[in-house]
Amino acid sequence: MKLGIRILLGYFLIVGLAGVFIQRVFLAEVKPAVRQAMEDTLVDTANILAELAADDMKQNRIADGNFASRVREYAHRDINAKIWSFRKTTLDYRIYVTDLKGIVQFDSTGRAVGQDYSRRNDVYLTLQGNYGVRSTRDVDSDERSTVMHVAAPIIDSGKMIGVLTVAKPNNTLQPAISQSERTILRWGALLLVLSLAVGLAVTLWISRSLGALQRYARAVTAGERAQPPTKGASEIVELGRALESMRQRLEGKQYVEHYIHSLTHEMKSPLAAIRGAAELLDEDLPAAEQRRFAHNIRGQSQRLSELIEKMLALAAIEHRQALENIVAIDLGQLLAEVIALLEPRLQQAKVTVQVANAPELPQIRGEVFLLRQALLNLLENAIDFSPAGGAITIQADSSVAGVVTLAVADNGPGIPDYALGRVFERFYSLPRPASNEKSTGLGLCFVQQVAQLHHGQIILHNRGAGGAEARLTLPLEPT
Structure with a gap:
């Protein structure tokens, strides 16, 4: 079924449901409200x-008195009243009066007359000092024959002497x-x-x-030259513009060119170091020098390997629009796993890790x-x-x-002041204090992408007591 037909049917269904709802509201609310208004009038009349x-x-x-x-x-009055658009020709009030025992003394x-109405709610409740009202069928089998009765006490010198019902x-x-x-x-x-018609x-x-x-x-x-739509719903026009912009970026290979340019730029330095060390190894060098240059080659090769791996991981995550394999994660356990993986490096750097509150997460x-990662x-x-x-x-x-x-x-x-605003930039890195070397500059950028995919955030700032602090905030349930 085409989208347009679905929209039309959905719209028609909503309008139809609204009509049914209005009708039900009329039956459920308007009729009782009209009868409430009639009861209010009967109260005034009875009193x-x-x-x-x-x-x-x-x-x-x-x-047999004047009343x-x-x-x-x-x-016996002759009535011919036009009330709005319908005509009234009969007077419909029935009036009866009972004494304090509930015996009918007068009935219009x-x-x-003479019957005992003391157990009928209009009379009974009024004799008890309450508001007396009842609605009773004249014909038991006909629900349309209901009659509303409203009673009022007949008072003389502050005492009740009878009950009048309308x-x-x-x-x-x-x-x-x-x-x-x-x-x-x-x-x-x-x-x-x-x-x-509107739908x-x-x-x-x-x-x-x-x-x-x-x-x-x-x-x-099809590879044809085409322009995005410029007329119609504004959202459709905006979507067309966005698609055109995306097409231009893809056709121009801007994204790929940018990554290739960045990668080749970052690879120049380690490749030059490897080449220089390899050329020196061709010469007759002392064993200590040979080991030093071989160590440099291994280190630069490792750097290249890390650069390529992190570049590919970052490129993959930057193209992701949403999380894919969502599961329940015990953060305390995950932290323990990460620390265990880094234990050899921690021992080599002579650095310890202290974790607070992880079991309570x-x-x-x-x-x-x-x-x-x-x-x-x-x-x-x-x-x-x-x-x-x-x-x-880790707090x-x-x-x-x-x-x-x-x-x-x-x-x-x-973090130096000049670097605070750039720490999440791709390939931006600061020299490490121990070696004075730089990293790939992709780690914090990757963390930022992960945080955004989880609808969280990452903040890096200096601590008042010295050092830096990274704060990774994550929702319990990604939306």
Whole structure:
């Protein structure tokens, strides 16, 4: 299925779900809200009528007094009211009055006089001093026949002398509810059609933009001259520009040329040293001199080997966009492994390593190989700048939620001010205090790439007490 059709169907599905949601909200919220409004009106009406009926109730003539007469006249009124868009022609209130025993003394319909209503909630709750209300079906089998009853106490001189109830069928509100529902459905259908039209237009616009980008990609693949799309969605245009920029860099072989240039430049010095030592070995030299030049050749060869290996590793990681083999890693165990690997070098340099908090570190997720190489580079760098008899301190910190920080500190000479901003540059290196030689200048650059792939960071700074400290911060879970 084409992307444009998927977008259109997804858009239509969202709009359809929104329409269903609105309808459900109407049924779940609007209808009860309308009935709540009717109940509120009934409360006011019941309390007003209770005041009007108080005199007749007090004089024990509620069934044939002035109040009863007025209520009967109300029932025969001729009504022809247009309320908004529907017409009302009947009066729907039923009014009845009970005494303190719950016996009906007056009923505007005349059907319940003398009956005991004391157990009906509207009367019962009011007699108990509470708010009396109930909703009951007139016909048990018809849920549409429910009638709402709201009662109010009839008070005389601060004492209750009876209860007046006003009742109204809930279905009298149905015309208004039905009309509102029809209106919502009508406008919902119109909205659905308009949304479909808008979705179709947007889909065609996006499909046209994607089609232009697709044609451009095919032309580039075929080796034809082509320009990226300049019209359509801004993101598509920007993507086309990015692809064009990438194509130009790849076609110009800028990336490869840069690496070749850097590699050949860095290889000149060790190759020249090897060549010079080899030429001197051709001469008749004392054995001590021969051993010294042979040692130089081995050292420069090792340097070339390290340079090539680190160059290839850095080139591989710089092209990575994300981590691949993500697993759970015990940082404490990984640190122990790295220190064990470097033990011969530590003994040769007469440097010790002190680790704090490593057993307390939480597990993180990442690539074991990359993190191991990064820690190896940091420790090798610290060893190179540590004096004989010095100590490297590895401080672990997981106090900040979601991240862990490893601080690798040495007590060497520190970083000169002029070099602080360049330590992560490719091939930039400082002379080692012990040998005055430089490294490949790729180790810290590799560590920075590993940190970025794990969505962390690496910071290198001078310590106040002397020496340098590298702080590698990693999230527990790479995002």
